[in-house]
Amino acid sequence: MDEFIKTYDRLLRTAFQSAEQHILPLQNSREPFFHDLPHKRRFIAACHRGYEKAQNQIVQLLRDIGDDPRLSVHEKLYRELVLRKIVDGIALLILHGKHHVMRRLSTQYKAPRLSQQVIVPTLEEANRLNGESRQTFALLADLTTFIHVADILRVDFRSHPASYSLIELKSGRVNEMLLEKLE
Numbered sequence: 001m002d003e004f005i006k007t008y009d010r011l012l013r014t015a016f017q018s019a020e021q022h023i024l025p026l027q028n029s030r031e032p033f034f035h036d037l038p039h040k041r042r043f044i045a046a047c048h049r050g051y052e053k054a055q056n057q058i059v060q061l062l063r064d065i066g067d068d069p070r071l072s073v074h075e076k077l078y079r080e081l082v083l084r085k086i087v088d089g090i091a092l093l094i095l096h097g098k099h100h101v102m103r104r105l106s107t108q109y110k111a112p113r114l115s116q117q118v119i120v121p122t123l124e125e126a127n128r129l130n131g132e133s134r135q136t137f138a139l140l141a142d143l144t145t146f147i148h149v150a151d152i153l154r155v156d157f158r159s160h161p162a163s164y165s166l167i168e169l170k171s172g173r174v175n176e177m178l179l180e181k182l183e
Contacts, residue, residue, distance in 0.1 A: 004079060007061065008086075011054050015086055018050025044157050045134035051090050052130050055140060058083050059123050063116060080114065087143040094139060094155045095164075105153075105166075111145035118142060122151050122169055129167075133158060138167070 065071065065079050122140050129138035135157040141147035150166035170179075 008082065011057055011061075011083070011086055014050050014057070015054035015090055016050070018046050018053070041135065041157075047093075048130065048134050048137040051137055051139070052127070054086060054090070055126070055143070056123065058086060058143060059119055059140075062114065062119070066116065081111065081145070084111065084114075084143055084145050087139065088145055091139055091141075091144050091147060091153060094137065094153065105141075105147045105149050107148040112142075112148065114142060118151075125167075125169055126152055129154060141166075 061083060062080060065076050068076070071079070119140065119142060122142060126138035126140055129136065129152070133156075136154060138152045138154045141150045141153045147153055151169045152165075152167040154165040154167060156163045156165070
């Protein structure tokens, strides 16, 4: 548990303090943060870089936890939920704490279980989307405990105001048949 707590602490700092160094120069700036576009862009890019690093590490940790035979089922579930709360925090920041939006993204009373067969390809797609620009961030919605309506929540700051996308990834035999019919 001690090692998990240290790892958890590092993840929290990665996710929520990555942009800290980009705020300090603003203290000497005469322009407010929201009017100083270069500072704002660097800050957003640093936030998204931290979010992506944390998201990748969480997926790897979830794999490791699932494969660890020393942990009980209860302990595995506890650690999974604790890690998912970091992603909930990232989602909360991305959505600017808009509770009315968050309520619309939730359809269940409990956090659904995670599937490694779904998470890994979704992470690959999210990382591909994140590679397009640091002014965008694609969050694995399945890692949150409250977003149940999409696979990826994407925020894009390349335009003003920022835009949000809910992306549903489809694969499998039934979806291939649907795609054939739609074409």
